[in-house]
Amino acid sequence: MLIWLPVVCGAFMGQRGSLDASISHISKRYRPRFLLLICLVCCACATSAQAITINSSFDSANSEPGPATWAGGGSLLGIFNTAASYWQNAVTQDRDINIVYRWADSSQIGGGVLGLAGFCNPPGACTALIRFNRDFNWFIDGTPTFQEEYNNFTESTADFGGGEMNTGRVFTGATGDAAGRFDLLSVALHEIGHVVGINGGAPNNGTEYTISSPRPLDGSLIPKTGGHINLSGANMNPGIGSSTRRLLTEADILVAAEHMSAAANEINLNPSALPEPSTLVLQIFVILGYASSRRRIRRA
Ligand SMILES: [Zn+2]
Numbered sequence: 091m092l093i094w095l096p097v098v099c100g101a102f103m104g105q106r107g108s109l110d111a112s113i114s115h116i117s118k119r120y121r122p123r124f125l126l127l128i129c130l131v132c133c134a135c136a137t138s139a140q141a142i143t144i145n146s147s148f149d150s151a152n153s154e155p156g157p158a159t160w161a162g163g164g165s166l167l168g169i170f171n172t173a174a175s176y177w178q179n180a181v182t183q184d185r186d187i188n189i190v191y192r193w194a195d196s197s198q199i200g201g202g203v204l205g206l207a208g209f210c211n212p213p214g215a216c217t218a219l220i221r222f223n224r225d226f227n228w229f230i231d232g233t234p235t236f237q238e239e240y241n242n243f244t245e246s247t248a249d250f251g252g253g254e255m256n257t258g259r260v261f262t263g264a265t266g267d268a269a270g271r272f273d274l275l276s277v278a279l280h281e282i283g284h285v286v287g288i289n290g291g292a293p294n295n296g297t298e299y300t301i302s303s304p305r306p307l308d309g310s311l312i313p314k315t316g317g318h319i320n321l322s323g324a325n326m327n328p329g330i331g332s333s334t335r336r337l338l339t340e341a342d343i344l345v346a347a348e349h350m351s352a353a354a355n356e357i358n359l360n361p362s363a364l365p366e367p368s369t370l371v372l373q374i375f376v377i378l379g380y381a382s383s384r385r386r387i388r389r390a
Contacts, residue, residue: 153192163232173278179361229271239268252310258323264333287349290317
């Protein structure tokens with residue numbers, strides 16, 4: 091059974107804040123340690139600043155109750171944050187994306203609709219609303235960065251004129267709690283994908299999205315259907331069956347990046363939901379470095 095995921099528009103305003111600090115009141119004894127900490131934190135921040143930042147919040151005031159039938163031991167919060175992390179590591183162009191999300195029911199977003207996303211043009215220009223349909227039997231994975239519930243993994247590739255690209259990262263053969271249920275992670279990735287930039291607005295010729303420089307694989311013409319990607323393995327295909335997980339493909343990421351900015355060239359075509367290894371390693375060094383400096387100061 092194929093379930094369709096249509097798209098609507100929404101528009102709300104976001105807010106930003108600022109931080110100011112002074113060290114003039116800190117005694118001379120502690121000033122070197124304080125400056126070292128600030129320096130190390132700035133180094134850690136600098137490595138992760140160049141990325142889209144998805145600011146999201148659960149709209150508890152307007153949410154319907156969670157689904158009556160589900161399994162997997164996870165939560166909507168955990169799934170949403172994991173899906174957001176995949177996108178943040180995929181399109182690393184600097185941009186704030188603001189999203190509120192909640193449960194809805196079939197009377198609100200339509201029977202047969204798993205999820206529904208509003209979006210902003212350009213991406214990030216407003217706060218978008220994403221709703222998930224509580225009337226489905228969901229697999230809400232308690233360990234969404236692992237795919238151990240699925241026995242089969244199928245990758246696919248195709249050349250659309252700009253070189254061979256990945257067009258499918260699909261998990262099937264669902265077991266246990268994933269069997270017979272709809273994968274909330276796949277649907278959260280999909281709905282966030284609409285907000286990030288796959289909504290029909292990316293440059294296209296009517297039937298294909300056009301990938302251009304400085305994106306990799308420029309010259310590719312990726313099949314389009316409405317505000318979706320017309321590839322069976324793409325996460326941004328308009329439908330998904332039960333017992334199936336579809337992660338982001340290179341096709342999904344390139345179309346989103348194409349819409350994000352004409353200059354978007356900071357792209358990771360095979361993202362994980364975890365921080366990039368280089369960022370992670372530096373953050374560990376920062377923590378160890380600060381702990382070590384504290385020890386040295388204490389012993390002095
Ligand atoms: Zn969709």
